[in-house]
Amino acid sequence: MHWILQSSLFNDREWNQLTAVLNRFDIPYSVHKVIPFVGELIPEAKPASERVICFGSYSMRHSARKFGWTPGVYDLEPYDFLVQREHWGKEMLNSDSVVVPFKDVKIRKPMFLRPANDGKVFAGKIYEPDEFHKWQFNVVAMNYDYGNSLTNDTLIQVSEPKQIYAEYRFWIVEGKIVTWSLYKRGSKVIYSSDVDGHVLKYAESIPVDWLPKALVLDVCETDQGMKIMEINTINSAGFYAADILKLVMALEDI
Secondary structure (H helix, E strand, C coil), X not given: XXXXXXXXXXXXXXXXXXXXXXXXXXXXXXXXXXXXXXXXXXXXXXXXXXXXXXXXXXCHHHHHHHHCCEEECCCCCCCCHHHHHHHHHHHECCCCCEEEEHHHCCCCCCEEEEECCCCCCCCCEEECHHHHHHHHHHHHCCCCCCCCCCCCCCEEEEEXXXXXXXXXXXXXXXXXXXXXXXXXXXXXXXXXXXXXXXHHHHHHXXXXXXXXXXXXXXXXXXXXXXXXXXXXXXXXXXXXXXXXXXHHHHHHHC
């Protein structure tokens, strides 16, 4: 395939490993700036192959659709939290979430909030009531633009904070786990490909046949056992300690 890569997005290690793999196997690629939200590429892409895949910000999906690139972006937009909960139920860490428009969120104690879809309009985290309601007032009443496409009607998950011991990411292609990485233990960020067998076994047990051919699955160890945290668009997920060679080859093999 021709790989469309966003500049200034990956860290140096990820960038060096990814481009080294592409160069090693003589896989064509080009590097572009991406205009936020609209996903326009600078310079304009001139793919050297009929098959094109994008790696960079989520907004690149707009260019992929515009030019009809295949596979382009393995978009998870139709598979928001409500759809995930229908399939996975209580296996999800925040299955107790209430989903409401941003303007209607009311919290009286620290709560975990995140967008219900994969749009990345803000990062999920635990918010203090004063912190959140000041932000909410600025968006809803004052029309402040935070540059993230957040609107009054953006659907938000609201749930009780959970005790998480460790967080892991699995890259899945055609239903099979290709590579993996630990990325957080407690509150400490740790990137490691050393993942215990019971964690891998749990990730392998999660049914993903109803999802696109390629995606990223995040799971975690909690005081309630293993849980599904979320899924992410594979084209826009960081690589952490993943084996980039295996990932590139798996995507090329599709």
